[in-house]
Amino acid sequence: MSMTLQLVTPDGVTFSEEVEQVTLPAIDGEMGIYPNHEPLITQIVPGELSYTKNGGKKYFLAIGEGFVKITAKNVSILVDMALREEEIEEKKVEEAIARAQAAIKQKLIGEEELAATQAILLKSMAQLKVKRRRHGSGAPPATS
Structure with missing residues (x-):
């Protein structure tokens, strides 16, 4: 089972992929998100976002502050910065x-x-x- 992870920065949509799981730095601490998560909107603080796909392979991004909207099939993140390791x-x-x-x-x-x-x-x-x-x-x- 998967969900869509989408990251939007001031430059536009910088990332949109199907993923199995997301871990992000929320205002109240690290938050793990799986498909069929209860709907939620919360604030994000600067930190490390990780996600898994392709049978559990883990990937990492550095993100700035912003907000996340979570639904059963989507994780939409609006932040001021999102960078892959190679960037x-x-x-x-x-x-x-x-x-x-x-x-x-x-x-x-x-x-x-x-x-x-x-x-x-x-x-x-x-x-x-x-x-x-x-x-x-x-x-x-x-x-x-």
């Missing part, structure tokens, strides 16, 4: 994390900038986690 440039992500951490430590930014910087940090760490999963390079750097 992530590890060096650029590490640099973004370093800049965000430095800005937070300096405490010279206002509340709005702080929230935006923290969001960038969370998205960058999600990307690094997905990128390093296959290569075994370790976990993303710790935040302060």
